[in-house]
Structure formats: structure tokens, C-alpha cells
Amino acid sequence: MEQLESSVSTKNKPSQTGSTGNSLMAERLQDRVFTLGVTTLLLCIVMSVVFPDQFPRVENLSQLLLNLSVDTIVAVGMMVLMIAGMFDLSVGSVVAFSGGMAGYLMYYQHTNFLVAILAGLAGALVIGFVNGVLIAKARINPMIQTLAMMGIVRGFALMLSGAGIQNFPYEFIYIGQSKLLGLQAPIWYMLATVLIFSFLVNRTTFFRKYYFIGGNEKAAELSGINVNKMKIWAFVISATLAGIAGILLASRLGAALSTSGRGLELRVITAVILGGASLSGGHGKIWGAFLGALFMAIVNNALIIGRVSGYWQEVILGIILIAAVGIDQWLIRRSERVGKVV
Template sequence: MSPVRQWHDGLQRYGLVVALVALILLLSILSPAFLTVSNLVNVLRQVAVNAILAMGMTVVIIKGGIDLSVGSLLALCGAIAAGLASAGFPVPLSMAIGLVLAVMAGGAQGLLIAYAGLPPFIVTLAGLTVFRGLTLVYTNGSPITGLPDTFLVLGAGELLGIPAPIWVMAMFFASTHFLLRWTALGRALYAIGGNEEAARLSGVPVMRVKVFAYAFSGLASGLAALVLTGRLNSAQPTAGSGFELDAIAATVVGGASLAGGRGNAWGTVLGALIIGILNNGMNLLNVSSFYQLIVKGLVILGALLFDQLVVRRK
């Protein structure tokens, strides 16, 4: 292997870690408040919701699709679970109903994409609008409050001194990594994303795998909804607005290809950390929210350009 190719492979493999470390060092120099235990724990707590959503997005993107509905589905499932709990339903049942609803909504979109042949962008864009509308109808545009203390555990609780959202993020990451790395279903996702027709001719149940991918993304939305609702101690009808963009950003920055067939859970976690630390650092530096949007957009463009360079070099 040539020295140039060795350098290229090393950059591809460790580039995210190097970028994350460099970003941490830079923000530590620019803001003394950044590298403190309380701030770093706060960053991880805030990153958790986006990382969970991004895990579901990663599965969909590896398959060669996209899911624009995750933020709106998060709001809907959070509102329904919170509404049931505040009305006196048992908390575990309320949470379970929210998660089941999320999986069913995601799977329904998968059915339209797989069996009706509709474009993923259009189906999930419609889902984004429909789920947000249903949330506003269900809540009448007002937040749902008065939640039982047990409902707040996933968002505001702690275990061994570590906030519960971090534990939820870690467990969902482990599940996603296992799915993609060690299961036949994970290999089928990569195969479909790489070449759907070849996967079909090889005996991969393409339609069912597509439905699974969107159902898994729905599960991620439901789980993120429980974490966010518990952290805020309320279900906001506008919750999750724009979250789909952050989830896509974390997935793309993490090395997944929007063309499908490439990506992994480790890269997505690192991408979510980079986006989260960047947001936190700009807030500490009092950077205007207008400029923050510009910076995040440039980061996404940079990740896409790097992705294209990798594809061309291969």
C-alpha cells in the first residue's frame, strides 16, 4: 500500500476523532467555562436527544433513504405519552403507548415507500406536516404539564451520578451498533443501500427491510420524545422543530453517505458530539444564533465535500 493511500485511509478512519479533539482544545482556549465537568455533562445531556434521533436516521440513510418526520413524530409521541400520564394512566403504559405509536407511524411511512413506491423525501415530508398538525390538534396548541415524577426519570433522573439521558443514549447506541455490525438485518441494510437490485437478486427481502428501517427510526423518535419530555417536565406542541436537520447533520458529519450503503453508529455518535459541542461552544462565546446557523451549514457542506473526495479516491 502506498504512503498516500495509507495517509488517506488513516484520515478517513480517525479524522472525526481528530476533529473532535481539535474542537475541544480550541473551545477550551477560547472559553475557560467550556472544559468544566458541569458543562461537559450538560453537553452530553443535550446531545443525547439528537444522538438518539441520529441513530434512527443512520439506519434509514444506510438503507438509501431519508426521514424528515423525526422531529414532528417526536412531538406527537411525547404529547400523547405525557397526556395519558397526566390523565392518570400508569406511567409505564403511557410510555409504552408512545413508543408503539412511534414505531407504527414510522412503519406506516415505510410501507408507503416500500410497497407503494413513493419517494422517501415526499412521504416523510408529508409525515412531518401531518404529525405536527396532529400534535397541535391533540394539545390544542398548549403545553401538557403536571406530569408524574416517575415520568421524568428518563429525562431528569440519574444513575451512579450520571444523567439518565446519557445512559439512554449509550444503550440505544449499543443496540444500533449491534444491529448494524453483527446481524443479518444490518448486512441487508448495507446491501440495499449499496445496490438495491443486486440485493434483491441475492435474496434480501428488500421491502420488509425498508419497512423495518423506518419503523426503527420511529422507535428512535419515540425514545427521544420520552427523554426530552422528561427533561423539560412538559410536552411542548412545538418540540422537535428542526431536529430532523440536526439528526441528518450528525449522520452526515459522522461519515454516512446520503447515497446509501455507508455509515455506522460510532461515526454518528461522534458527529452528534461535534454538532453538540459546536453549539455549546458558540453559546458560551455569545455567538449570534443567526451566525450559528451559518456555521452549522458550512460544517455540513464540509462533511459532504469530504464524502465526495473519499468516493472519488476509492
């Protein structure tokens, strides 16, 4: 009997190993950060083959990363929000507003550049706080509230910047145009933001609460989590990061423009959903936000190199957003079916 059990267990070992390998592979394929990383890598290879004299060049890749920096910093804040089951449509306007506030104070009021930067960030923080309070306390729908705030803040940005503000102090310009190891400063700020928030979301109790809120808000509240406070903080974080992105963009361009950030909210939401966030909340990783923004930047770079009309670029962006939401909904339904079977 013992010999029989031994032989049976020996025979089963290969199959168990095989099933374990298959399950690991299945898990990998269901990990949207992993699949997006592989897809992005394949896209880079295709681009290098199709446009060998343009895409792989250091100048192009450096510019791609530079353009990516603003979107990624904003996407990190959006990922925190979407993990909690919310989103913010006003982030693009906040980018223009924070840069416009700093530019207005430096150019017209001759304010010290550090004070101007702090004022721009404080303005962004207040916008996030107002959004959070009205959504958490007054129970206004996040889409309605942030859509309204998008228009309000864009109007303030237009009043501050007008047709554009230039001639900033050298110290302010240096923040966005200085280089380290051949890469401009915004790229390093972007990487620092991703690393810091990846650690915070993965390792700290405060940020882990957002997964519980996004997964089941009522259960999170019953477990003792102050859901309203957490929501307010999420919008403050998102708006402040958008403010940082706006300051960096104004510094990098050497100009504060009221048109900065137009369409940014859709690009960022698309990137975050591609990176593993769910409209229902409870899912997402900070590195997914980075990879989603990177994928979008590469697609945009491909369209520019391929000399595709700007009108078609908007169409393609919309198609990618619809596809990303469709994939998200399909995964939700699939997980629900699996849960019922189990």
C-alpha cells in the same frame, strides 16, 4: 543467484514496510469516523484554550452530553436508514408527537405512566410503519413522503400538547431526571443505544443487509433479500428511536411541548453525514453517528458560550450541512475515479 535474490529481498523490506505504513496512514485518513474523532478532539482542545473558565467545567460538559442524548438516539436510527440509502425528515415531529401523546394521556386521561409511554412509542412505531409501507410498496420518494409526514405529525403534536403539558407523575419525571454516577439518565440511555446498535449493525446478518441494499438495491433483491420488508423495518426502527427520544425529552423537561424537535432532522442528518454516512447509501457506522452528533453539540456549545446570535447559529448549521454533503460527494467521485483506474 540465491544470494542476489536474498539481498534484493532484504533491500526491499524497508521500502515495503514504509509503503505498508503509508497505506495504513492513508486508510486512516480516509476513515471518516477516525478523522471526525480527531477533529472533535482538536475542537475540544481549542475550546478549552479559548474558554478555559467555561467549556472544560464539569457542569458544562454534563449539560453538553445531556443535550446531545436526544440527537444521538435519533441519529442512530437515521444512520440505519442512510446506510440503506434513505432518510427520514419526520423524526423531529415524531419526537414532539410521542412526548405529546404520553403527556396527554397522563395529564388529561389520568392514564398510568407506563401505559402512556407505551402508547407514545406505539404511535411512533405506526408513523414509521406508514412511512415504510408508502415508500417501499407505493414507491413514493422518501423525501416527499417524510416531508409530508413531518407536517402531518407536527399538526397532531400541536393538537395533543397545545401550549404545553406539565404536572406529570413523579415516576415519569424520574425516568429523565434521575442520575447515576453524576450523569442524568438520558446520557446512559444514549450510550446504551449506541452500544446495542453498534453490535447489531456490525455483528448481525439482519442489519448487515442494509449495506447491500444501500450499495446496490437491485443486486440485493436478486440475491434474495426482501428489500421492501427491510425498508419498512428501517423506518420503523428510526421512528421508534425518535419516539424514545421524545419520551426522554418530555420526562427530562417535565413538559410535553409541541415545538420539541424543531430543526432536529437537519441536525441529525448533518451529524450522520459527518459521521461517515453517504447520501448514496452503503456506508456508515453507528459510532460515526455518535461522533457526528457530538461534533455538532460542541459547535453549538461554542456558539452559545461565545454568545453568537441564534440566527447565526442556524446559518452556521446550514453551512456545516452543505460542507458535509460536499465532502460526501467529493469522496464518491474520488472512489469512482480510483475504481476506473484500477
